[in-house]
Amino acid sequence: xxxxxxxxxxxxxxxxxxxxxxxxxxxxxxxxxxxxxxxxxxxxxxxxxxxxxxxxxxxxxxxxxxxxxxxxxxxxxxxxxxxxxxxxxxxxxxxxxxxxxxxxxxxxxxxxxxxxxxxxxxxxxxxxxxxxxxxxxxxxxxxxxxxxxxxxxxxxxxxxxxxxxxxxxxxxxxxxxxxxxxxxxxxxxxxxxxxxxxxxxxxxxxxxxxxxxxxxxxxxxxxxxxxxxxxxxxxxxxxxxxxxxxxxxxxxxxxxxxxxxxxxxxxxxxxxxxxxxxxxxxxxxxxxxxxxxxxxxxxxxxxxxxxxxxxxxxxxxxxxxxxxxxxxxxxxxxxxxxxxxxxxxxxxxxxxxxxxxxxxxxxxxxxxxxxxxxxxxxxxxxxxxxxxxxxxxxxxxxxxxxxxxxxxxxxxxxxxxxxxxxxxxxxxxxxxxxxxxxxxxxxxxxxxxxxxxxxxxxxxxxxxxxxxxxxxxxxxxxxxxxxxxxxxx
Amino acid sequence: xxxxxxxxxxxxxxxxxxxxxxxxxxxxxxxxxxxxxxxxxxxxxxxxxxxxxxxxxxxxxxxxxxxxxxxxxxxxxxxxxxxxxxxxxxxxxxxxxxxxxxxxxxxxxxxxxxxxxxxxxxxx
Numbered sequence: 001x002x003x004x005x006x007x008x009x010x011x012x013x014x015x016x017x018x019x020x021x022x023x024x025x026x027x028x029x030x031x032x033x034x035x036x037x038x039x040x041x042x043x044x045x046x047x048x049x050x051x052x053x054x055x056x057x058x059x060x061x062x063x064x065x066x067x068x069x070x071x072x073x074x075x076x077x078x079x080x081x082x083x084x085x086x087x088x089x090x091x092x093x094x095x096x097x098x099x100x101x102x103x104x105x106x107x108x109x110x111x112x113x114x115x116x117x118x119x120x121x122x123x124x125x126x127x128x129x130x131x132x133x134x135x136x137x138x139x140x141x142x143x144x145x146x147x148x149x150x151x152x153x154x155x156x157x158x159x160x161x162x163x164x165x166x167x168x169x170x171x172x173x174x175x176x177x178x179x180x181x182x183x184x185x186x187x188x189x190x191x192x193x194x195x196x197x198x199x200x201x202x203x204x205x206x207x208x209x210x211x212x213x214x215x216x217x218x219x220x221x222x223x224x225x226x227x228x229x230x231x232x233x234x235x236x237x238x239x240x241x242x243x244x245x246x247x248x249x250x251x252x253x254x255x256x257x258x259x260x261x262x263x264x265x266x267x268x269x270x271x272x273x274x275x276x277x278x279x280x281x282x283x284x285x286x287x288x289x290x291x292x293x294x295x296x297x298x299x300x301x302x303x304x305x306x307x308x309x310x311x312x313x314x315x316x317x318x319x320x321x322x323x324x325x326x327x328x329x330x331x332x333x334x335x336x337x338x339x340x341x342x343x344x345x346x347x348x349x350x351x352x353x354x355x356x357x358x359x360x361x362x363x364x365x366x367x368x369x370x371x372x373x374x375x376x377x378x379x380x381x382x383x384x385x386x387x388x389x390x391x392x393x394x395x396x397x398x399x400x401x402x403x404x405x406x407x408x409x410x411x412x413x414x415x416x417x418x419x420x421x422x423x424x425x426x427x428x429x430x431x432x433x434x435x436x437x438x439x440x441x442x443x444x445x446x447x448x449x450x451x452x453x454x455x456x457x458x459x460x461x462x463x464x465x466x467x468x469x470x471x472x473x474x475x476x477x478x479x480x481x482x483x484x485x486x487x488x489x
Numbered sequence: 490x491x492x493x494x495x496x497x498x499x500x501x502x503x504x505x506x507x508x509x510x511x512x513x514x515x516x517x518x519x520x521x522x523x524x525x526x527x528x529x530x531x532x533x534x535x536x537x538x539x540x541x542x543x544x545x546x547x548x549x550x551x552x553x554x555x556x557x558x559x560x561x562x563x564x565x566x567x568x569x570x571x572x573x574x575x576x577x578x579x580x581x582x583x584x585x586x587x588x589x590x591x592x593x594x595x596x597x598x599x600x601x602x603x604x605x606x607x608x609x610x611x612x613x
Contacts, residue, residue, distance in 0.1 A: 003579045003586075026599050029606045 007065045010072030013053040013080065014120050020046040021113040028106030039106035040095060043113050044088055051084040062487055064126060068188050071126035078484040079123050079255050086248040086343050087116050089459060093351045094240030096453045100359035103148055103238060112244065115141035119252035125259055128177045128187045135220070138252060139166050142245055146237040158236025165229045173216025179209030189264035196267040210268055213260055214275050220253040221309045224282030234302035239357060239364065242298055243350035246305055247343045254339040257316065262332065269320035276317040277417065283310025284421050288428040298364050300431060301349055304390060307428060312338040314421060315405040318412035327411055333482030334404035340481065341401040348386045348463040355379060355452050355460060369435055371444030379450065380439045382464030389467045391432035392425050397467050400474030551609055562597055
């Protein structure tokens with residue numbers, strides 16, 4: 001056997017985050033009074049340090065390491081930077097919420113750091129096992145985080161559901177991986193692509209494996225028919241954890257989809273595009289219709305998240321038309337742009353729920369937003385930006401995200417699909433605008449002023465304004481997403 | 490072809506003998522005075538037959554989880570041990586393989602310190 005020292009350089013950021021996670025765990029357990037602020041600040045510093053490393057090692061080159069199990073490319077770097085950003089904002093928003101509920105134990109921040117590491121590994125995976133290790137690292141941290149409020153029956157129930165369904169999805173994914181391995185003889189994604197290109201292996205087994213892989217991916221993205229966990233987990237988990245689950249992991253799930261389907265199984269695009277179309281239609285229809293019936297804003301945002309993921313799939317399924325992959329780059333770029341924009345909007349939406357909550361009170365019903373304009377016109381405007389952007393009202397960034405994926409679908413010849421998606425997003429506009437209506441035209445149920453720390457208010461305002469401002473320069477953002485993907489396939 | 494499997498046959502026979510001989514020997518050589526207590530299945534301090542829905546001390550569960558965690562590390566040590574010499578024989582990698590595993594064990598050790606410090610190992 002040949003042994004070589006692996007090149008650690010492409011994975012410096014991952015090694016740093018792993019080391020810091022362990023250090024925070026160890027130091028915080030020995031500190032008495034200052035453990036909580038230490039864990040919070042150290043996890044933010046970890047994200048900042050990782051961002052520096054990723055930024056300064058970002059050279060647009062594709063490099064492999066650890067025996068080709070690991071890939072460092074521009075798409076990975078850009079998505080990792082977005083993950084650091086989303087996680088840092090999440091921690092900033094959550095701080096006050098956790099302190100009020102005595103949940104700001106150091107382990108929260110350690111688990112968040114390890115979840116970040118899991119996402120980074122998923123994003124940089126070039127091997128089925130690396131995908132799986134990253135996915136499990138993320139998922140196990142999330143299961144524990146959902147159950148973090150141990151005494152709440154609802155949150156433990158949500159964690160149990162998430163765990164059982166997540167374990168099932170992991171099993172399906174592994175089963176699919178084993179079949180793909182059986183058919184192609186390779187666990188490495190580029191090796192799989194080569195084997196399929198040379199028509200090696202049993203095609204039936206390969207397609208069977210693809211179906212199971214797709215089930216695992218669909219579960220992670222939370223799209224119909226693997227969406228059942230989404231509303232319950234979003235509702236049951238503490239809002240700070242819901243915020244975490246609904247943002248950065250979506251970027252990692254997008255990266256996993258790109259790696260498995262595009263880097264690994266691109267030759268089967270006509271097969272998986274048909275499956276994605278089924279998932280997308282189901283998600284857009286069910287997500288939007290079910291959200292109308294919700295009175296709990298966390299559940300409403302969960303169903304809206306399902307429909308947003310369906311929209312994102314519209315971009316992924318429009319890459320290859322009749323074996324011609326010229327449209328692929330733009331289509332996948334639009335999907336990536338959608339994922340990034342969704343994360344930005346989801347951060348602000350759950351940030352608003354956290355803003356209105358205080359110790360002993362969860363602002364999780366739509367009724368709790370009643371008359372927000374009278375309590376705080378500024379944050380009512382921010383929430384309006386978020387809702388308008390999610391609904392796809394023109395000139396907010398969410399509109400351009402929807403426009404980009406719809407254009408990709410139309411360019412691929414799926415006009416009927418685009419028409420269906422637009423009709424469904426009109427239904428969706430109803431429940432987003434209902435929130436705006438209760439904020440501006442109803443009387444407040446509770447007139448107390450908003451009590452939140454200055455950093456939460458500041459970052460949330462910046463988040464809301466970003467949604468409005470990015471709407472002014474969408475083409476640059478889409479182009480940078482396309483440019484990030486250009487080197488990857 | 491089949492003779493390749495001869496060691497496996499020997500292994501199976503030795504395994505069977507290893508299990509059976511002490512039981513037979515014990516029955517033949519030892520005194521044999523059964524009573525109700527002795528004949529009941531042994532169940533770690535629990536009543537062997539009762540309603541399964543009883544309150545179960547969560548500490549058993551904690552210990553079991555910790556055991557599995559630290560037990561699993563052995564599964565990673567075995568394959569490492571088989572090729573450690575080969576790695577050390579490679580030029581430029583004299584101690585690389587050794588320290589690679591030490592990093593892994595170090596991470597586990599930190600987990601162990603955390604568990605200890607959190608009081609998960611104290612029964613009362």
